[in-house]
Amino acid sequence: MTRSPLPANLVIGAILVALVIGVALLSTIWTPYDHAALDIAHKFQGASPAHWLGTDQLGRDVVSQLMVAAGNSMVVAVTAVLIGGTIGTALGLLASARGGWVEDLVMRLSDLGFAFPALLFAIMLAAAFGPSLPNVVIAIAFINIPVFARVARASANQIWTREYVFAARAAGLGQFAISRDHVLPNIAAPVIVQATIEFALAILIEAALSYLGLGAQPPAPSWGRMLSEAQTLMYIAPHLAIYPGLAIVTAVLGFGLLGDGLRDISDPRLSRERPA
């Protein structure tokens, strides 16, 4: 039996994600220059062997800043989605296991979460607590809770109707044990797919907040803040507005394609083409 090839979106997405994560990891041990080192004498330099993508208005090396910013972006996205995903999945499992008013309460609370667009909620938190990356993490995590609660509950509801769950109940296992040992492992696929898609959204939100000055604060580099600084320099150094944007697109596209690809694999019905 021949194995069907992996979907193209999965392969391209995995390559892009590996590239971004690889750069982020590399930045923790090596960058061409200190990302914060000022060198006014060499400001606004174009691409050269010394500075591969040139320097900014303060003579800082653009490649080094992009590399460190990749690390910051990944840390925010992974932490926020992990926190939001864990709490949301736990709530979804609880709602599915208990049913009744508990399920109603969790779902109505998650409906409420959808009344706040992600960016708006993050802005509200930034206004209340002050702008910082940890607050961005809290905001994105919070936004993710209702998303994961819904995905986990919908998937878990299907698992609770399976025969092996009936068998586990007949064997005397409680709701918590069944949720942990039987439901959770079987809803892992849709939850992981959702997490991959949410990573992409988290990167976009972090970039937007940092662009608005509500995320990463100087000297911590961020793709969004690099774009914000580049905006006032568009007439004299347009290249500064190109690279951070390309970095964001690479990361978001990578996680988006990876999520789509994983979903295609986990549920082949979704990728089956229909006749026109």
Next chain:
Amino acid sequence: MSLFLFRRIAGLILTLLAVSVVVFVSMNVLPGDPVLTILGLDSTEDARAALRQQLGLDKPIVGQYFTWIFNALQGDFGISYSYGVPVSDLIRERIPMTLSLAFCGMALTTVLALVLGISAASNHKRPGDWGVMLISQLGIAIPAFWLSMLLVMLFAVKLRWLPPGGFPGWGEPLLALRSLILPSVALALVQSAVLARVTRSSALEVIRLDYVRTARASGFSRHRILWRHVLPNALIPIVTIVGLQFAALVSGTIVIENVFYLPGLGRLIFQSISNRDLFTVQALVMMFALIVVLANFLVDIAYVLIDPRLKGRTT
């Protein structure tokens, strides 16, 4: 229909009440003293106490909430600390800008997405389809503020066809519309990427149905089949996403207004955060949430208008 409407309106009111509690609690109960935020760490205790009394923050929190919501229902959101005028006046001045931008963006999004989505579905598995899918995948990944900057670089800095930012006011309608082109396009290109995918997959579901095959066999033109028979029946998921996207679009205006220096609610909320004008921020967050909740409510109503069969299911 009246029972359906009653239930939806009751749900709307409950959601708005819950939203108001979340907004109020986030801005007032969570750690962080608004008075300290406004006056700074080096302020004296007397000054803080005076401001706390002036803003009514010395009263019990539940009382503060009811005072705030009671006044807000009468259109009174208090006085802006940084502008020295009623917050409701600020909102009244700026909301036409934000809604104009959101509606222009939404109209452009819908037109672009329907054309792209339907043409992709009718060219299924052909280069036209792949092209649309590639564009939409890229569109989803591009941050709207970066796209805005690229558009400004091309159309304002290089070609000098359109203004790079600012808004002359509706007193000069042509200039006003001209200054809305780039912001609307920036909003629409990103949003239409998502909607085009939904339109395509929804149209593909309908294209395979028997009545479309019958219409094709009856000799109707391809154009007529797509726009008269396929699109109306593919509308339900499209309307859902349009509703959700309007919410995303309204919050997207916060970023876009700041890129293009447009004097709307988005720019105001950003300036209020910079000025630490927490009460204006509180009113504006509530305003944005209200627009989002209302958009979702209208989507619910639109479902029934598009497909009356859903009425029974949603009541």
